[in-house]
Amino acid sequence: MRPCIRLIPGVLALLLPFSLLSATPVVEIEIRDHLFLPSEIVIPADTKIKLLIKNLDPTPEEFESYELNREKVISGKSNAVIFIGPLPPGEYPFFGEFHPKTAQGRILVQ
Amino acid sequence: MLLNSALIVLQETLEVALLASILAALSNRLEYRMTWMLFGLSGGLVPALLYAMNLELISGWFDYTGQEVVNASLQSSIAVILFLLPWTFFRQHHVHSDQGSNEIRRNRLFGIFAAMSLILAIGREGSEVFVYLDGFLQQGDKIKTVLVGGGIGFSIGISVGFLLYYSLVGLSRKWGIAAAVLLLALFAGNMLSQSSVQLIQADWLPSTAPLWDTSGVVSENSVSGQLLYALIGYEANPSLIQMIAYLAGVILVLLAAVFAKFRSTRSSLRK
Numbered sequence: 496m497r498p499c500i501r502l503i504p505g506v507l508a509l510l511l512p513f514s515l516l517s518a519t520p521v522v523e524i525e526i527r528d529h530l531f532l533p534s535e536i537v538i539p540a541d542t543k544i545k546l547l548i549k550n551l552d553p554t555p556e557e558f559e560s561y562e563l564n565r566e567k568v569i570s571g572k573s574n575a576v577i578f579i580g581p582l583p584p585g586e587y588p589f590f591g592e593f594h595p596k597t598a599q600g601r602i603l604v605q
Numbered sequence: 606m607l608l609n610s611a612l613i614v615l616q617e618t619l620e621v622a623l624l625a626s627i628l629a630a631l632s633n634r635l636e637y638r639m640t641w642m643l644f645g646l647s648g649g650l651v652p653a654l655l656y657a658m659n660l661e662l663i664s665g666w667f668d669y670t671g672q673e674v675v676n677a678s679l680q681s682s683i684a685v686i687l688f689l690l691p692w693t694f695f696r697q698h699h700v701h702s703d704q705g706s707n708e709i710r711r712n713r714l715f716g717i718f719a720a721m722s723l724i725l726a727i728g729r730e731g732s733e734v735f736v737y738l739d740g741f742l743q744q745g746d747k748i749k750t751v752l753v754g755g756g757i758g759f760s761i762g763i764s765v766g767f768l769l770y771y772s773l774v775g776l777s778r779k780w781g782i783a784a785a786v787l788l789l790a791l792f793a794g795n796m797l798s799q800s801s802v803q804l805i806q807a808d809w810l811p812s813t814a815p816l817w818d819t820s821g822v823v824s825e826n827s828v829s830g831q832l833l834y835a836l837i838g839y840e841a842n843p844s845l846i847q848m849i850a851y852l853a854g855v856i857l858v859l860l861a862a863v864f865a866k867f868r869s870t871r872s873s874l875r876k
Contacts, residue, residue, distance in 0.1 A: 519808075543812065547669075554740040555660075557733075561825045564815075564842065565806055567672060568736055570661040571743075576669035578808040593737055595609055 519545045519578070524600070526550040526569070529591065531600035540604050541581040548575045556598060560589035563602070580604070606747060610754030611761070612831075613737055617730040618762025619835040621649075624683075624726050624792060626766040628719045630773035631785040635694050641716030648720060649727025656728055657735035670807035677807075679729045680800035684854050686722045687793040688861050691786065693718060695865035765832070786862045788836075794854035795838025801850035815842035 522544050525532045529552065538544050550556055553571040560566075563582075569575040579587075582604045591598025625642065632639055656663065656675070663671045693715040734755070741751040773781050773788075804810040820841035823830050833839030838851060 543808070545808075554743055555736050556740075557737075561820065561841065564802055564840070564844075567806070568660065568664075568733060570664065570736070571740065573661045573664065574669060575664060575672075577806055578812070580812065583814065592609075592613060593740060 519543050521545045521547050523547045523549065526552055526556050526591065526598065528552065529554075529556070529594035529597045531589075531591065531598055534600040535603065536600075537603045537605055538580065538582075540584045543578060543580045546577045546579055548577065550575070555593060557592035558589060559592045560587060560602075562587040563589065565589070566592075606750050607754040607757075610737075610741075610751040611758035614734055614755040614758030615762050616758075616831060616835070617734050618759050619765060619832070621723065621726045621730050622762045622766030623769060623788075623835055625723055626770035627773065627785050627788045627792065628722070630770050630781060631694070631789075632715070632719065633774050634778050634781045634785070635715070637694075637712050637715055641720040642723075644716075645720035645723030646727070649724040649731060652724060652728030653731025653735060656732035657739065660732065660736055667807070670809070673803040673807035674809070676729055677800040677803040679725045680796040680803070683722050683725050684793040684796040684800070684858075686718050686725075687789050687796075688858050690715065690718050690722075690789065691858070691862035691865040695862070695869045787859070790855045790858035790862070791837045793858045794851040795834075795836075797854035798838050798840065798843070798847045798851035801847050805844065805846065810846055813844045813846060815844055816848060818842045 520538075520542065522536055522538060524536065524546060526548065548558060548569055550569045550571060550573055555568060555570050557568045558565065558575070558577060563579055565577055565579060567575055567577055579602070584604050587602040587604065589600050589602065625646070629639065629642060632641070660672070663675055665671060667674055693711050738748075738751065738755065741748045773785055775781075776784060801810060805812050818841060823833065823839065823841065825831070825834060825839070825841050830839060830841070840847065843851070
């Protein structure tokens with residue numbers, strides 16, 4: 496058991512860079528009237544991005560993207576953070592699963 | 606609206622229905638009582654409601670990644686329970702009359718693990734359904750359509766579960782148990798894989814490029830893609846970490862089953 500316990504600080508130290516090095520660029524998207532605003536965002540290739548999604552509607556929405564492998568429920572009148580990338584150049588569509596007819600958007604990676 | 610609500614509720618129901626039916630088939634083949642199912646299904650509604658009601662609070666944890674952390678914990682816990690499950694039943698084949706009390710204890714342990722895994726699965730999937738329905742309750746006129754759609758999705762999910770249950774129970778005892786264990790192993794892999802995706806999304810694990818992309822063959826958006834996703838954790842473009850997590854889940858549960866079976870055979874030979 497002892498060696499295991501001794502390993503814990505080491506493992507934590509290894510994990511630290513992932514959580515603390517948060518010089519990650521932030522990109523904001525708003526949800527208003529079941530629409531993503533802006534519905535198209537451009538981000539640089541091979542860069543990790545922190546998406547800050549502000550749901551201004553009173554109703555919940557689910558951000559979903561098969562291409563990005565991302566999925567997250569966002570309560571009404573609240574914020575959510577989703578990390579994406581680093582990604583190769585291309586087009587990555589996303590949508591609001593609760594209102595897919597209107598809530599559509601895409602991320603252009605250049 | 607009708608179709609979309611059916612699909613959303615189907616998605617959430619499917620995973621739980623498949624898990625419940627595999628466990629039920631196993632329980633049936635082992636001739637255990639099914640009371641655990643009642644506890645699992647009804648007990649799961651409590652965490653589902655609590656999670657849905659406190660979603661905003663939980664989402665705010667860990668710098669707005671609380672939801673991912675909670676989901677990953679729930680999913681990893683399910684995988685751990687599925688890893689422990691084979692140890693509870695593999696001695697059952699060699700029951701002698703003097704082992705009656707032992708048998709009852711194993712039966713109870715199986716029930717506890719099975720119910721716990723269902724409670725955790727419903728806690729996560731059910732909460733999403735509650736949040737979804739609650740959103741439409743505020744929108745008045747649409748709620749009827751959403752409820753009908755949701756009802757359709759729910760019924761399809763349950764039907765698929767029954768279909769799987771009867772397919773597994775229709776097999777011979779030996780093959781039925783083997784198939785159920787294999788499906789549980791795949792389910793555990795799926796849980797660990799999904800859990801790794803959540804941690805990547807929260808930036809707790811590093812994000813790496815997809816290993817391949819089969820979205821042209823089976824799209825995750827399609828019905829077959831959704832079914833495969835729920836059953837074996839199909840992902841069109843998995844990353845390396847996700848793949849490692851998936852394989853680890855599958856292999857660990859299979860190893861647990863093989864090892865537990867081996868030990869039971871050996872101990873029965875010694876008698």
